[in-house]
Each structure stands twice: as structure tokens, then as C-alpha cells.
Amino acid sequence: MEELLNNPVFVSHVIAASGSVAIGTAIVYPLDTIKALIQVGASSRKKLTTGEVLGRVKAVSGYSGLYSGLSWLTLGRISSLGVRFGVYEILTAFYKDGRVDNYVHVSEALCAGMVSGALECCLNSPFEMIKLRKQVAAAIPIPTISNPATKPAPAPIISRLLPGYVPEKATLDRTVNLLSVLSSKNINMAEALKNCPWMMTGSGMLPEVTHVSRPLDIVRLEGWRSLWRNLRSGLARDSIFGGVFFGTWQFMQLAMLNWKAVGMDPPPETNDEVPPLSPFAVSLAAGFSGSLAAIASHSFDTSRTRSQCVVLPRYLAMERRLLKWRRPGNWFERFTGIHPADRNLLLRGVSARMARSGLASFALVGTYFIAVDHLVSNL
Structure with a gap:
């Protein structure tokens, strides 16, 4: 570990990755707030629009409320995205071991992405819940006592x-x-x-959730376990997102490499002989992959977001465990953590999440390439 910390190339990549995560998260965070509030405020009778969400946030906390909880999400994503890409690279290294070129099948990228997404969920869950409570608190006024x-x-x-x-x-x-x-x-x-x-x-x-938005209040009232509430929906969401994201991204990169190799003379025997793709093309492919992955996993994201905004004191959770409370819904809903009352609300906010994931993936990969080129060239 000490050798890695003393390696300037490794340190440059760490700095570039952390900075790209922070920049990408900050750019698209208002979209994340809008998406979360649409999901939380959804009901079978009424559908919140983006304009209504912006009006509520402006009336309660101003437009700065769109960035409420940004620090918690940034802190969680710096570590969780490192786990996602790190585990993916480790797993794909086993797949590529012994092959002539650095070739990874789309199915292998999908499986590695599902495993890395599941680990990312376990690490990012506490930060995500605190972030969500902060976002909701920024849109709901807290009643005060006049005297x-x-x-x-x-x-x-x-x-x-x-x-x-x-x-x-x-x-x-x-x-x-x-x-x-x-x-x-x-x-x-x-x-x-x-x-x-x-x-x-x-x-x-x-x-109300507005009274239980601080981390210390959440732990005192709901216990440590609440920070990983509805982990089933989170695992399903991030596994599907990671699998679709890396699978689609690998497919698009292979397609672009094959297209680039069409006019080469002589034809390349392996992908390593093809000139590398431009950072813009790779970033664009990552953005499209992020949008597609967001659509595929959005139902589970809505289920988890709504469940994390329910205040469940630990004495009630203890009663459920002692009474062996059975989850409502059919077998699929019980297995994935979807509440049957949310069946007709699972697609709320899908356009905001699709735009957020696409822009975040594009900005993340693009700024990473720019930062790495700048830092490595100055070594």
C-alpha cells in the first residue's frame, strides 16, 4: 500500500477519479433532487410535475434547496464508485487472463457489472438515505411554535x-x-x-420525515439497521444498473473499435492493434449506457426511495421481527422489496433519472480522461 501511495501515476488517477466524481455529482444533483421528490410525493391520484417540485423547493428553502444533501452523496459516491469500477476491473482481469488480446465478452461485462453494483449498494446505502432525508426536508416546511x-x-x-x-x-x-x-x-x-x-x-x-433528517436522529429513533433499509430493492437496482451499464458500454466500445478497424490496411488481428478511441466517443457511450441502465433499474429505485422516506422507529421494527411479520405482496415483490401500494408508481420520475444518470456518466468519464491527461503529462 505504501508503494502505491508513493507512485505518482496511481495518485494522479485517484485524484482524477475523485475530482470527476465530485464534478459529475454536482452538475446533475438538481435533477436527482427533482427525481427524488417526484417519487416521494407520487400518489395514485396525483402526479407531481417538475414545475410543482421546483415551486415547493423555492418556497421552503429557495433554489439552494436543490443542493441539499450534496455533500453526503458526494462523500458516498467517491467511495462507492471506486468500488464499482475497481471490482469490475478486477473481475474482468480474470476473464482476460490467458487471452491473446484484452477482450471481454458483453456477457462477462454484464456479470461483472452486476457483482460490482451489488457491492456498491452496500457501501453507499447510508449516505444515500441521509441525502434523501435532506432533500425531502428542503421541500416540506417544518411547523414552528409562535410563542x-x-x-x-x-x-x-x-x-x-x-x-x-x-x-x-x-x-x-x-x-x-x-x-x-x-x-x-x-x-x-x-x-x-x-x-x-x-x-x-x-x-x-x-x-414526519422532516423531523428525522439528521444522521444522529435517524440512528437514535430508527437504529443503525435503518441506514440499510430495503436493501433488497437497492441490490436489485444497483445490480441491474451495473450489469446493463457495463454490458452496454462494452458492446458500444467493441462496435466502435470494429468500425474503426474497417479501413485499416492490413486488417488488425486483435483489438490492441486498433488505435484507441477518442475520449469524447468513450464518454458519449458511457452517457448512453447510463441512461439505458437507469431505465432498466428505475422501478427498484422508486421502491427504495419511497421506503427510505418512511420513518420506522426501532421498537416497531423489533415488533415485526418478534412477530415474524410477513412482507405484503406476491413472491416477486417480497423478494425484491417492492411494496404492493407502489405498483402503479414505479415509473414516476424516470425521465429525470434517465437524464441524471446519462449526464453524470458522460461528465464522470469525460472529466476523468481530461484530468488524467493533464496530471500525467505534468509528471
Whole structure:
């Protein structure tokens, strides 16, 4: 490892890769925010448009809200994309071992891409969830109490699980009035209800996602496992995305190499004898592959995005495990983590995600080539 760190070529590639990931993520991040809000706000009766999403974000947090959570996604993608491309290169190196030229079949690229995408999902999942909560919080106003002097003291259970959160007093009073007709030995029923985890909001409903957007609040209320919530949909999404992306990209590169070799005299015997492709052509192929992969995996992306925006306290998750709660839906939905209520919403935001993935892949590969050429030439 020390030898690699002292190798200027290796360090140049690391710097170029990190910079290209940061630039590509920042360029397309508003599209990612729009896509996420369309998916989260989708319902069977109403379909959010891009204009409505922009209007809500502008009214709540201004246009800067489109970049809410950018730092978390950038931090996660620098490491996860390194795993995706690194594992892909390692697997394809085994495929190419012993062959005359550096030839990789499209099917081999697809399999290697699926494995690398699955590993990428496991690493990027916590950053993705925090990023998503930040995006949603930037589009939903948080109600404030006008008179801080009359702000009720938080109950012990709330102060432990969700510091700073105050239940709605009117809702809590309404619940107390409904239960007051029942016989109770507890003199102060309101304070007793506050100590029940399911009465945190005062109505028995779960807290809004806007109140559970910080990493510490997520861990306190929902536990560490929540950072990998609905990992099944994530694995299906990133496996399909990685397989289609690398498979399509390899197919297009082979097609461009064969087209370039048509006019050569004498005809090349291997692909290594063909002059390398231009960085623009490779970047364009990567952008098209990213768009196609986004379309193929979008249904699972919608399922995971919507599930990550549901606040599920750890005491409820523990009850589900103890009661051996059965996932709803048919066998395919249970296997992939798709909720049956989302069947008609799985394609919401597909155009935004297709544009985001295509532009991000194009910018990532293009800036990487430019940065590597500039850094290596100055060594």
C-alpha cells in the first residue's frame, strides 16, 4: 500500500477519479433532487410535475434547496464508485487472463457489472438515505411554535429518541379526551401517554420525515439497521444498473473499435492493434449506457426511495421481527422489496433519472480522461 501511495501515476488517477466524481455529482444533483421528490410525493391520484417540485423547493428553502444533501452523496459516491469500477476491473482481469488480446465478452461485462453494483449498494446505502432525508426536508416546511414561552417540556421518551421534537398539544389533548371516558388509575393521563413510544406525536402516528433528517436522529429513533433499509430493492437496482451499464458500454466500445478497424490496411488481428478511441466517443457511450441502465433499474429505485422516506422507529421494527411479520405482496415483490401500494408508481420520475444518470456518466468519464491527461503529462 505504501508503494502505491508513493507512485505518482496511481495518485494522479485517484485524484482524477475523485475530482470527476465530485464534478459529475454536482452538475446533475438538481435533477436527482427533482427525481427524488417526484417519487416521494407520487400518489395514485396525483402526479407531481417538475414545475410543482421546483415551486415547493423555492418556497421552503429557495433554489439552494436543490443542493441539499450534496455533500453526503458526494462523500458516498467517491467511495462507492471506486468500488464499482475497481471490482469490475478486477473481475474482468480474470476473464482476460490467458487471452491473446484484452477482450471481454458483453456477457462477462454484464456479470461483472452486476457483482460490482451489488457491492456498491452496500457501501453507499447510508449516505444515500441521509441525502434523501435532506432533500425531502428542503421541500416540506417544518411547523414552528409562535410563542416559545408556552412550549411544553418534552417527555422523557421523546428527549431520548428524538431530541428537540415537540408533539402537537392539540392532538394530544384530543387523544386524552377520547380516552378520559375509560377508567384509569393514572391521575395525569397526558404525561403517561407521552412516555409511550407510539404516542410521540400525540396522535399515535409516526413522526414526519422532516423531523428525522439528521444522521444522529435517524440512528437514535430508527437504529443503525435503518441506514440499510430495503436493501433488497437497492441490490436489485444497483445490480441491474451495473450489469446493463457495463454490458452496454462494452458492446458500444467493441462496435466502435470494429468500425474503426474497417479501413485499416492490413486488417488488425486483435483489438490492441486498433488505435484507441477518442475520449469524447468513450464518454458519449458511457452517457448512453447510463441512461439505458437507469431505465432498466428505475422501478427498484422508486421502491427504495419511497421506503427510505418512511420513518420506522426501532421498537416497531423489533415488533415485526418478534412477530415474524410477513412482507405484503406476491413472491416477486417480497423478494425484491417492492411494496404492493407502489405498483402503479414505479415509473414516476424516470425521465429525470434517465437524464441524471446519462449526464453524470458522460461528465464522470469525460472529466476523468481530461484530468488524467493533464496530471500525467505534468509528471
